[in-house]
Amino acid sequence: GLFFQNFPKKNHLIISKIEHDCILNAAKWIETKGGKVTYLDVNSEGFINLDQLKKSITEKTFLVSIMQANNEIGTIQNLEEIGKICKEKNVLFHTDAAQSYTKIPLDAKKMNLNLITINSHKIYGPKGVGALFIKEGTKIEALIHGGGHERNLRSGTENVYGIVGFGKAVELSKKIDYKKISKLRDKLLEEILKNLSETKLNGPKGEKRLPNNVNIIFKNCEGEALGAYLENKGIYVSTGSACMSNTNAQSHVLKAIKIPGKDQDSSIRFTLGKETTEKEIQYVLKILPEIVEKMRRINGLK
Numbered sequence: 001g002l003f004f005q006n007f008p009k010k011n012h013l014i015i016s017k018i019e020h021d022c023i024l025n026a027a028k029w030i031e032t033k034g035g036k037v038t039y040l041d042v043n044s045e046g047f048i049n050l051d052q053l054k055k056s057i058t059e060k061t062f063l064v065s066i067m068q069a070n071n072e073i074g075t076i077q078n079l080e081e082i083g084k085i086c087k088e089k090n091v092l093f094h095t096d097a098a099q100s101y102t103k104i105p106l107d108a109k110k111m112n113l114n115l116i117t118i119n120s121h122k123i124y125g126p127k128g129v130g131a132l133f134i135k136e137g138t139k140i141e142a143l144i145h146g147g148g149h150e151r152n153l154r155s156g157t158e159n160v161y162g163i164v165g166f167g168k169a170v171e172l173s174k175k176i177d178y179k180k181i182s183k184l185r186d187k188l189l190e191e192i193l194k195n196l197s198e199t200k201l202n203g204p205k206g207e208k209r210l211p212n213n214v215n216i217i218f219k220n221c222e223g224e225a226l227g228a229y230l231e232n233k234g235i236y237v238s239t240g241s242a243c244m245s246n247t248n249a250q251s252h253v254l255k256a257i258k259i260p261g262k263d264q265d266s267s268i269r270f271t272l273g274k275e276t277t278e279k280e281i282q283y284v285l286k287i288l289p290e291i292v293e294k295m296r297r298i299n300g301l302k
Contacts, residue, residue: 001140001141001142001143001153002062002063002092002094002115002140002141003030003033003035003062003063004141004143005062005139005140005141006062007033007034007035007062008034010059010060010061010062011034011035011036011060011062012035012036012037012038012058012060012061012062013027013030013035013036013037013038013061013062013063013064013065014037014038014040014053014056014057014061014063014064014065015027015037015038015039015040015064015065015066016039016040016042016048016066016067016077016256017039017040017041017042017252017256018042018046018067018070018072018073018075018252018253018256018257019065019066019067019096020067020071020096020098022096023065023067023096024252027039036060038056040052040053040056040066041256042075042256042257043257044257044258045073045075045203045204045208045257046070046073046075046203046204046253046256046257047075047077047078047204047208048066048077048082050078050081050082050085053082053085054085054089057085057086057089057091061089061091062091062092063091063092063093063094064082064085064086064091064092064093064094065093065094065095065096066079066082066093066094066095067095067096067097067098067099068095068096068097068099068100068104068106069097069099069100069103069104069210070099070203070210070253071098071099072202072203072215072251072253072254072269073202073203073213073215073253073254073257074203074204074209074210074213074214074215075203075204075208075209076100076104076204076207076208076209076210079095079111079113080110080111080112082111083110083111083112083113084112086112087112092114092115092138093111093112093113093114093115094113094114094115094116094117095111095113095115095116095117096117097116097117097118098117098118098119098122098130099122099210100210101118101122101123101173102123102170102173102174102176103178103210103211103212104178104210104211108133108135113133113135114134114135114138115132115133115134115135115138116132116133117130117131117132117133118130118131118133119131120162120165120166120169123169123170123173124169124172124173124274125165125166125168125169125170125173126161126162126165126166126169128159128162129159129162129163129165129166131166134153140153142154142155144156176274178211178212179211181211181212181272181273181274181276182211182212184272184276184277184278184281185209185211185212185213185214185272186205186206187278187281188214188270188272188281188284188285189201189205189214189216191285192214192216192285192288193216195285195289196218196288196289196292198218198219198220199216199217199218199219200216200217200219200263201214201215201216201217202215202216202217202254202257202259202267203215203257211272212271212272212273213269213270213271213272214269214270214271214272215267215268215269215270216267216268216270217259217263217266217267218266218267218268218292219263219266220266220295220296220299221266221292221295221296221299222265222266222295223239223265223266223267223268224239224265225295226266226268226291226292226295227239227268229291229294229295230287230288230291233287233291235283235284235287235288237268237269237270238268238269238271239265239267239268239269250264250265251264251267254267270284
C-alpha cells in the first residue's frame with residue numbers, strides 16, 4: 001500500500017537480510033512492480049549497521065522496514081537509533097513486531113515509528129488475526145477494495161471473534177513474567193554452552209536477545225535428527241522458522257550471519273513459553289547431552 005501511494009515518485013525500500021519471509025517476499029514482489037530494494041547486511045549477531053542504513057537512504061526511499069526482534073536468533077534491533085535516522089532523513093519507518101510485542105518495550109513515539117505490525121497467535125491468541133498501527137497522517141493506498149471497512153484500508157467483513165480474542169490475549173500477555181523467562185533462557189543456554197563441547201550460540205546474549213529464544217549450533221549433529229530424538233523424549237524444538245517448517249531450505253537468517261552450511265544444519269532453536277518451568281529446563285539439560293553424545297558416537301566424529 002505504501003509503495004503504490006508513493007510510486008513512481010519514490011520507489012526505494014530498505015530492509016535487512018534477516019527479515020521474516022512475509023517482509024522479504026513482499027519486497028521481492030515490489031521489485032517486480034518497478035521498485036528498488038536495498039537489503040542491509042547484518043553482523044555475526046544479527047545487528048544492522050547504522051552507517052550503512054544512513055548511506056542507503058536516498059531521495060527515492062519511501063520506507064525503511066526493520067523487524068524489532070528476529071524470530072530465529074532473537075536479535076533485538078536498536079529501533080530508537082534507527083528511528084532517529086529515519087526522522088532526520090524524512091523517511092517512513094515500519095517495524096515487524098510480531099515476535100517482540102508485549103515481551104519487550106515498544107514505544108511508537110520514542111522510536112519514531114510510522115507503522116507497526118503485530119499478530120495474535122504469537123501471544124497465545126487466535127490464529128489468523130493481526131493488527132497494523134498507522135501513525136496519524138501516514139497515507140496508504142488500499143489493496144483490498146469493497147465495502148470500505150477499516151477506514152477504507154481493508155474491505156471485507158471483520159473477524160469479530162478473532163479481534164475480541166486478540167484483545168484478550170494482549171491483556172493477558174502483558175501479565176506474563178518475561179524477566180523470569182529470560183532467567184530460564186540464560187540458564188538453558190549457559191549450561192548447554194558450558195557442559196557440551198562444540199556448541200555455539202547463534203545471536204547475542206543478554207538484554208539484546210528475546211527473553212524466550214535460544215538458538216545453538218551442535219556441531220557434528222544433524223539438526224532434524226536431533227530434533228526427532230528430543231521429540232521422542234517430549235522435548236519439542238525447531239530447526240528454523242516455524243513458518244518454514246515444511247520446507248528443507250536452509251535458514252536465510254543463519255546464512256546472513258555467515259554461519260557455514262554444515263553448522264546451519266546443526267542449529268536448533270528452543271522457544272520458552274509462559275508455562276516453562278525450572279524443572280523442565282533441568283530435564284532438557286539432563287536429556288540433551290546424552291542424545292548429543294550418542295549422535296556424535298554414531299557419526300564416528302567424537
